[in-house]
Amino acid sequence: MTTMKPSESIVMIDRRVTLKWLAGAMAVGQLAACGDQAKGLTWPEVAAIKAQGIGVDPDLINPVVPWPLTMTQIELAAAAKLADIILPAEGDAPAPSKVGVPAFINEWVSAPY
Template sequence: MADHERDRAREPEMEPEVTEGLTRRRALQVLAAGAAGAAAFSAGACADGSDSGTPAGDDSTGFAGATSGGNPRAAGTPTDPDMVSPVVWWDLQLTEDELATLAALCDVIIPEDDRSPGAAALGAHDFIDEWVSAPYDGNRNDLVLVRGGLVWLDVESAERFGGRFTDLTLEQKHAICDDICWVENAAPEYRVAARFFDRVRDLASTAFWTTAEGMADLGFVGNRPMPSFAGPPAEVLERLGLA
């Protein structure tokens, strides 16, 4: 992730703090269970052609009912959402502590710069919370993976630097994330944690670059009228045989 070498030395004579009695080994076990479940679900979905996003026959049954939102053409149900007055149809699962760690990780993945805010400032961690809280099998597997990964981050932070991930310096956060930022290059003992990081990076990127600020960061100019557009260049039309 970084362009220069960072200090990876563990601070001496510091006893690692273990979150709620969970050891690094136990955190890895939780992560492994989530990764295995996600892989099994994906294989099953591909085998039977089912869509993991929505349970078969779902038509808002079991949810709280339609909203009284601002779009009269939308029923306000999960399958016909009212995007003017959106609601979350399920209880959010992540705790405040988990969200704080997740927000810190999102800002490592997409930090603030001179073009846009960081991912956390745009609510990437809240998007991930809503995603992993959804009552579908694939999302439940992501909840296990993300929750286990957040525990692993805090345990690893305690072992290396004597504090929670949120308490570390940016350099210390990068030292940990450098070891898990690419699954193919991760050492065997970091391979499962790397799957967690990969999933969070994917979700944080989705959250960030679908905001107005994220689209501006990309230089995306769609979704807006452009009366000055004179049409495609003549050389393009000619190459396509449309001149």
């Protein structure tokens, strides 16, 4: 009979794999909304976006956002936290919240496409 050292039975898992597992575990919790329990639920009323759609190439030298941004401060804070959890700062790479990812997401979800 051979004996294993405790260090031989330990599997090293990096932070990104752990974050993927965590994201998967959080997604599984949302599946309850897909079953019979979700019957009778309604979506909240959301105001229609009244901005005119775009039809020309954007001016990348002088960027303009011609539509109103729709995310609240609470939603922006949540987007910042989630972005930092999904892709944390590492080495020379800053956290997404430090390079404007929440503002980018706000512009994209607010666009009247």
